[in-house]
Amino acid sequence: MKIDQDNNRLKSYLAGLFEGDGHIWMPNEYLKKKHNPRFCITFGLKNKELALKLLDIIGYGFIRYKPKNNACVLTISPVKGLKNIIHYINGELRTPKKHQLYKLIDWINKNHNENIIKLPIKKESLNQDGWLAGFLDADGSFSVQHTIGKKRKISCRLRLEQRMYDPITGDSYLDTLRIIAKFLDCNLKTRKQISTGNEYYIIAATSKVSLYIIINYFNNFPLYSSKYLDYLDWKKAAKLILNNQHYTEEGITEINIIRNKMNSKRIEFNWDHLCCLYKK
Known part of the structure; x- marks a missing residue:
C-alpha cells in the first residue's frame, strides 16, 4: 500500500x-x-x-x-x-x-496501435495529492520579508504567478487559480506586464491561516526542487509568526539569519530528499 x-x-x-x-x-x-x-x-x-x-x-x-x-x-x-x-x-x-x-x-x-483513453481534468481537492507541490515547484516562490520603518513588519509569503490564458488554445487558467487561491485562503489578483502586454494571475499567501494550511499540505506532499530547502527555512520563520515570537529579540535575529541564506543567497544544496521520490 x-x-x-x-x-x-x-x-x-x-x-x-x-x-x-x-x-x-x-x-x-x-x-x-x-x-x-x-x-x-x-x-x-x-x-x-x-x-x-x-x-x-x-x-x-x-x-x-x-x-x-x-x-x-x-x-x-x-x-x-x-x-x-x-x-x-x-x-x-x-x-x-x-x-x-x-x-x-x-x-x-x-x-503505435494503442487505444489509450483520454481521462478528464482532475476535480478532487488539492489536499488529496501532490499536484500543487509540483505546480509550486515550477511557478511558486517562498520569501521572508523584514521591513524597518516607522513600524517594523515581518511576514512570510508564498507567491504564485501564472499566465491568464493558454497561449495555444486561449483557454483561461481562472478556474484553476481560483481553486488554488481558495485552498490557500487568499485573494486572486492580476497584473499586466508592460513590456509584453501579457497578463498574469498572482496569488500571495501571507496570513496565519494561509501559513497553517501551507505547512500542513507540505507535511503530506513535499516539494522536490531546491525550493524544498527554501521552504524548510521559510517554515522556521512561519512557525515564529504562528507562535507570535517573530518580534522578540531572538525571533528577529533568527528571521535575519533565515533571510540571508534563502533563494539566491543559498550556497549549500542537499538533495537527500530526492530519495523519497521513486516509482513503483
Missing part, C-alpha cells in the same frame, strides 16, 4: 510540474521526415539533480543543457518514454495543458 501511495504521489507531482514548466512539442505530420513528439520540462540549472532523478524514474530520454539560459530541459521522445509519461499524468492534470497531453495520446494511438 505504501508503494502505491508513493506512486500516486509521483503521478500528481509530475503532472503539476509539467503544467507549471512543461510543454509537449508535436511534429508536423505532413513532413516527409518523421519525428516523435517531445515531452519537455524546463528546470533552472541548480535543479539538474531533480531533472536527473525524474529521467531515471521515467527510464527514457535525456537532459538538454542550456548554460546561456542557466537552464536544463528534461526531454522525453522515445515512444516507451512517452507511454510512461501518459501513464503518469493522464487523469492527473488540472489546467488547459490537458490539450497537449490529449494530442500526444492521439499520436500514440494513431501511430
Whole structure:
C-alpha cells in the first residue's frame, strides 16, 4: 500500500510540474521526415539533480543543457518514454495543458496501435495529492520579508504567478487559480506586464491561516526542487509568526539569519530528499 501511495504521489507531482514548466512539442505530420513528439520540462540549472532523478524514474530520454539560459530541459521522445509519461499524468492534470497531453495520446494511438483513453481534468481537492507541490515547484516562490520603518513588519509569503490564458488554445487558467487561491485562503489578483502586454494571475499567501494550511499540505506532499530547502527555512520563520515570537529579540535575529541564506543567497544544496521520490 505504501508503494502505491508513493506512486500516486509521483503521478500528481509530475503532472503539476509539467503544467507549471512543461510543454509537449508535436511534429508536423505532413513532413516527409518523421519525428516523435517531445515531452519537455524546463528546470533552472541548480535543479539538474531533480531533472536527473525524474529521467531515471521515467527510464527514457535525456537532459538538454542550456548554460546561456542557466537552464536544463528534461526531454522525453522515445515512444516507451512517452507511454510512461501518459501513464503518469493522464487523469492527473488540472489546467488547459490537458490539450497537449490529449494530442500526444492521439499520436500514440494513431501511430503505435494503442487505444489509450483520454481521462478528464482532475476535480478532487488539492489536499488529496501532490499536484500543487509540483505546480509550486515550477511557478511558486517562498520569501521572508523584514521591513524597518516607522513600524517594523515581518511576514512570510508564498507567491504564485501564472499566465491568464493558454497561449495555444486561449483557454483561461481562472478556474484553476481560483481553486488554488481558495485552498490557500487568499485573494486572486492580476497584473499586466508592460513590456509584453501579457497578463498574469498572482496569488500571495501571507496570513496565519494561509501559513497553517501551507505547512500542513507540505507535511503530506513535499516539494522536490531546491525550493524544498527554501521552504524548510521559510517554515522556521512561519512557525515564529504562528507562535507570535517573530518580534522578540531572538525571533528577529533568527528571521535575519533565515533571510540571508534563502533563494539566491543559498550556497549549500542537499538533495537527500530526492530519495523519497521513486516509482513503483
